[in-house]
Amino acid sequence: MRRIPLFSMRNLRLAVLSAGALLFLAPYIWMISTAAKSREEIFSSSLTLLPQHWALWENLAKAFSRVPMGQLLLNGLIVCALIFFFQVVIAIPCAYAMAKLKFRAAQTMMTLVMLGLLIPIHATALPIYVALNKVGMLNSYFALSAPFFISVFGIFLFLQFFRAMPDDLIAAARLDGMSELAIVNRVIVPNAWPAVTAFAIFSVVAHWNDLFWPLIVITGTERATPPLGLLFFRAAEAGDDYGALMAATLIITLPLVAAFLLAQRRFIEGITLTGLKG
Amino acid sequence: MREIATTSLLPDNRSVARQAAIRAAKREERVAWQLAAPAITLIIVLILLPTLAVFIFSLTNYELGYDDFQFIGLDNYIELFGDRTFLISLKNTAIYTAIVTPFSVFIGLGVALLIEGETRGRAFFRTVYFLPVASLLVAMATVFQYLLHPTIGPVNAMLSMVGIAGPNWLGSSSTVLLSLAIIGIWQSVSFNMVLFLAGLTAIPRDLYAAAEVDGAKSSWERFRLVTWPMLGPTTLFVTTISVINAVKVFETVKTLTEGGPNKSSEVLLWTIYQEGFVFLRVGYASAMTVIFLAFLIVLMLVQYRVLDKRVHYT
Amino acid sequence: MSAFALRNISKSYGANSILNDVSIEAEEGEFIALVGPSGCGKSTLLRIAAGLDHGDTGSIWMGDREITAIHPADRNVAMVFQSYALYPHLTAEQNIAVPLAMRNLSTLQRMPFLGRFVSGRRTAQAGIKQQVLTTATSLQIDHLLDRKPGQMSGGQRQRVALARALVRQPGVFLMDEPLSNLDANLRVHTRAEIVDLHRRAGVPTIYVTHDQSEALSMADRVAVMMGGKVLQFDSPASIYDDPRHIEVAKFVGSPRINIINAITSENGAVILAGKTVAEGVTGPVGTPIQLAIRPERIKLRSASAKGIAATISRLEFLGSEVLVATHVAGTEDDLVVKAVPADIAHLAAGAPVTLQIDKDACLIFGQDGLRVPMRTPTRIAVDA
Numbered sequence: 001m002r003r004i005p006l007f008s009m010r011n012l013r014l015a016v017l018s019a020g021a022l023l024f025l026a027p028y029i030w031m032i033s034t035a036a037k038s039r040e041e042i043f044s045s046s047l048t049l050l051p052q053h054w055a056l057w058e059n060l061a062k063a064f065s066r067v068p069m070g071q072l073l074l075n076g077l078i079v080c081a082l083i084f085f086f087q088v089v090i091a092i093p094c095a096y097a098m099a100k101l102k103f104r105a106a107q108t109m110m111t112l113v114m115l116g117l118l119i120p121i122h123a124t125a126l127p128i129y130v131a132l133n134k135v136g137m138l139n140s141y142f143a144l145s146a147p148f149f150i151s152v153f154g155i156f157l158f159l160q161f162f163r164a165m166p167d168d169l170i171a172a173a174r175l176d177g178m179s180e181l182a183i184v185n186r187v188i189v190p191n192a193w194p195a196v197t198a199f200a201i202f203s204v205v206a207h208w209n210d211l212f213w214p215l216i217v218i219t220g221t222e223r224a225t226p227p228l229g230l231l232f233f234r235a236a237e238a239g240d241d242y243g244a245l246m247a248a249t250l251i252i253t254l255p256l257v258a259a260f261l262l263a264q265r266r267f268i269e270g271i272t273l274t275g276l277k278g
Numbered sequence: 279m280r281e282i283a284t285t286s287l288l289p290d291n292r293s294v295a296r297q298a299a300i301r302a303a304k305r306e307e308r309v310a311w312q313l314a315a316p317a318i319t320l321i322i323v324l325i326l327l328p329t330l331a332v333f334i335f336s337l338t339n340y341e342l343g344y345d346d347f348q349f350i351g352l353d354n355y356i357e358l359f360g361d362r363t364f365l366i367s368l369k370n371t372a373i374y375t376a377i378v379t380p381f382s383v384f385i386g387l388g389v390a391l392l393i394e395g396e397t398r399g400r401a402f403f404r405t406v407y408f409l410p411v412a413s414l415l416v417a418m419a420t421v422f423q424y425l426l427h428p429t430i431g432p433v434n435a436m437l438s439m440v441g442i443a444g445p446n447w448l449g450s451s452s453t454v455l456l457s458l459a460i461i462g463i464w465q466s467v468s469f470n471m472v473l474f475l476a477g478l479t480a481i482p483r484d485l486y487a488a489a490e491v492d493g494a495k496s497s498w499e500r501f502r503l504v505t506w507p508m509l510g511p512t513t514l515f516v517t518t519i520s521v522i523n524a525v526k527v528f529e530t531v532k533t534l535t536e537g538g539p540n541k542s543s544e545v546l547l548w549t550i551y552q553e554g555f556v557f558l559r560v561g562y563a564s565a566m567t568v569i570f571l572a573f574l575i576v577l578m579l580v581q582y583r584v585l586d587k588r589v590h591y592t
Numbered sequence: 593m594s595a596f597a598l599r600n601i602s603k604s605y606g607a608n609s610i611l612n613d614v615s616i617e618a619e620e621g622e623f624i625a626l627v628g629p630s631g632c633g634k635s636t637l638l639r640i641a642a643g644l645d646h647g648d649t650g651s652i653w654m655g656d657r658e659i660t661a662i663h664p665a666d667r668n669v670a671m672v673f674q675s676y677a678l679y680p681h682l683t684a685e686q687n688i689a690v691p692l693a694m695r696n697l698s699t700l701q702r703m704p705f706l707g708r709f710v711s712g713r714r715t716a717q718a719g720i721k722q723q724v725l726t727t728a729t730s731l732q733i734d735h736l737l738d739r740k741p742g743q744m745s746g747g748q749r750q751r752v753a754l755a756r757a758l759v760r761q762p763g764v765f766l767m768d769e770p771l772s773n774l775d776a777n778l779r780v781h782t783r784a785e786i787v788d789l790h791r792r793a794g795v796p797t798i799y800v801t802h803d804q805s806e807a808l809s810m811a812d813r814v815a816v817m818m819g820g821k822v823l824q825f826d827s828p829a830s831i832y833d834d835p836r837h838i839e840v841a842k843f844v845g846s847p848r849i850n851i852i853n854a855i856t857s858e859n860g861a862v863i864l865a866g867k868t869v870a871e872g873v874t875g876p877v878g879t880p881i882q883l884a885i886r887p888e889r890i891k892l893r894s895a896s897a898k899g900i901a902a903t904i905s906r907l908e909f910l911g912s913e914v915l916v917a918t919h920v921a922g923t924e925d926d927l928v929v930k931a932v933p934a935d936i937a938h939l940a941a942g943a944p945v946t947l948q949i950d951k952d953a954c955l956i957f958g959q960d961g962l963r964v965p966m967r968t969p970t971r972i973a974v975d976a
Contacts, residue, residue, distance in 0.1 A: 024468070047439075094317035098314065102307065116321055125554070212529070227416040230414075
């Protein structure tokens with residue numbers, strides 16, 4: 001082991017990284033610290049990290065009593081699960097047909113997918129909202145999830161993945177007497193697991209965090225997703241009780257952050273895929 | 279004789295084989311359609327038709343709640359370009375994007391390079407810098423609101439310790455865009471860092487070895503010769519995504535400022551949201567959406583064009 | 593004093609020893625091949641020679657200059673990588689020019705945009721362009737200079753990589769399996785070309801390969817490496833005919849050398865199926881040894897001839913020759929004999945034959961894998 005001088009490039013690099021890391025962590029540190037402080041303390045000493053009187057439980061209790069936290073988290077879970085389920089069930093067979101079957105419309109489909117990648121929900125929101133309003137389906141799980149049942153990004157992702165799968169595998173399955181649907185279910189899906197997990201993470205992160213669409217179609221807390229619920233909570237608190245607000249923030253941020261800490265590698269893979277989306 | 283016999287046999291043989299081929303192709307085509315049908319239907323219903331509808335709405339004076347509407351041609355667009363709010367909104371979105379994009383791309387690249395080069399605590403740093411991507415932006419925006427609070431916020435408390443009177447970050451029209459941009463940078467640096475890290479790992483190690491043998495002594499020279507050009511496609515991607523995400527800024531504005539104070543944080547999606555979903559002027563908001571969509575399409579086209587021109591790597 | 597030398601290099605990662613006291617030296621203009629199975633440490637040794645890696649102990653010398661601690665850029669070495677490591681964003685011409693530009697242009701002159709205005713850049717660049725063109729012409733790739741690596745075939749890329757190494761006069765050439773990514777035909781052709789280039793340049797070369805035939809056919813001297821050690825460093829003829837270690841004998845030569853487990857008898861004789869095949873093995877009677885014999889040193893005779901009786905178990909027709917696997921009573925493995933097709937006319941599997949073995953063709957190895965000394969030299973090695 002060679003000795004490293006104190007002011008070497010390496011140590012400088014470590015110092016820069018550490019300082020940056022502290023900057024990145026600062027919001028989290030203060031979130032936790034403020035969630036544990038009493039109202040008086042928040043106003044008097046904002047730079048002290050450790051509270052003199054622990055008020056974490058009071059703040060958490062306030063957060064839970066003013067907004068149905070459990071309901072919010074459950075709504076988020078239901079909506080993400082619904083979206084992910086339909087996205088996968090619809091995208092995988094389509095991507096398989098485009099990747100492995102001879103199919104006159106495949107070229108047109110590719111154009112459709114590329115076009116779809118260009119158009120975000122913000123562009124289609126108005127007509128979909130108008131339509132949901134017409135049929136009286138606002139304020140429902142269906143309104144929250146249905147616009148996302150088709151994920152062209154999912155099709156694109158699975159398409160790339162299936163193209164790399166050997167044709168021989170599918171030929172063998174056909175010789176073994178499987179129907180095309182059986183091939184999808186029993187050969188393609190089990191082998192597409194890495195792509196499915198990566199897509200799951202991408203999809204859940206995107207929809208758990210989305211505010212735009214829930215804000216448009218939901219008006220009450222009953223069907224609100226976590227970001228929307230937090231917004232309601234802020235409105236109810238007039239944004240002043242930072243202790244309770246930070247406690248609520250903490251609860252709502254926790255599930256995804258915890259999932260990320262547990263499955264970091266998969267998470268980073270999934271998010272890296274988003275880069276493909278462009 | 280023999281030759282005649284074979285030729286006379288051929289068409290028959292061929293037709294059996296050909297019929298089988300045609301049947302198989304038809305079957306395959308039918309199955310493919312069946313498998314793709316749900317996706318095709320939903321793409322049409324959820325993407326193509328709504329996009330078309332936006333174009334059509336934008337030519338009408340449709341307002342939600344009033345059932346009849348007229349086609350008014352390009353009137354909405356003409357009104358748009360005389361609308362002070364919309365113009366401010368365009369300007370603010372442009373300023374926000376112009377701040378967030380370069381900072382988040384270059385800081386993201388810098389952090390990725392530092393993490394890639396550092397062996398000590400690499401996993402720890404990657405986790406920390408990635409955290410914002412996994413966090414709920416609405417929630418983190420709330421935390422930032424507290425951090426930037428003019429009287430009780432830690433940022434101003436720290437500034438006052440060194441004798442600087444901190445500004446009213448989110449409450450004053452001169453600093454509100456900057457404050458939102460800081461939050462935007464905080465989040466996109468994280469995302470960009472991950473993309474750059476993936477790009478860095480894809481660079482063959484041999485290229486660095488070759489560069490060293492070829493005489494690139496300092497790490498700056500190796501960066502110039504290998505890293506920067508090899509990251510070209512990634513940088514382009516990251517820049518495009520950063521621009522698009524910046525143009526789509528909405529969550530922080532809705533949570534923290536609602537376009538204020540005095541329209542100084544009025545941004546494109548916020549304006550569309552207000553017009554379309556609060557004032558319910560669907561026709562007018564659709565015209566704005568068309569402009570927004572046009573921006574996105576131009577950005578993508580620019581990216582594809584640059585990509586085509588510059589990148590034909592192995 | 594040799595032109596380039598690696599002395600007593602050792603390297604380990606934790607308890608895992610990669611290189612164990614390895615010494616290799618190349619004389620002026622010599623072509624050295626490092627050969628061994630994958631994972632034997634040969635590529636690590638080459639990277640240490642280039643300065644891309646560092647050993648735990650040992651020193652590296654170029655002539656009388658020690659370069660152990662010198663940066664790769666200042667070592668004056670040129671390297672050809674297995675993956676070629678061409679910069680994908682640069683044309684062939686720019687790729688070949690990199691080592692010259694890095695050395696002949698100052699940092700200021702290489703600056704983007706600004707560099708254009710620094711004096712002397714133009715003349716320096718004209719010189720570089722000329723050198724690149726000369727090298728490219730000698731390798732017949734001058735027509736490819738405007739292409740990027742992505743637009744070239746494997747063989748063309750390989751030549752550009754060679755040109756990048758050749759363009760300046762390095763103190764030593766290092767090549768890391770430069771032919772392994774080429775198809776078989778091109779590989780044999782390029783072999784001869786590299787040897788030819790080496791003769792013309794006259795620069796000592798260290799060439800790493802896992803292909804023993806490549807090593808034997810190209811090099812002046814071959815170092816056979818296994819498990820981080822050099823088992824033998826010798827001329828190709830000595831490596832083939834006079835291996836010092838059974839692993840060397842097994843690694844070199846195709847088809848593989850025949851190995852027979854046996855026990856010494858009186859006078860150090862080795863007896864196979866009742867016939868004495870070797871004499872004068874040192875050590876006490878009853879020492880277990882391994883007898884190694886090359887397939888072409890066994891002669892196939894008709895069943896009536898004098899010698900060792902055997903049965904043909906398999907025939908492998910290779911065109912100009914035939915490999916005959918034969919079974920001798922009392923041995924485990926078949927003995928493979930290299931014969932000409934005429935020898936086996938009318939013979940098929942199951943046919944009885946006689947094997948004749950030259951006494952001086954037998955190599956005797958002890959249980960430790962090392963050659964066992966002979967009381968009377970069975971053979972005098974002839975160095976090429």
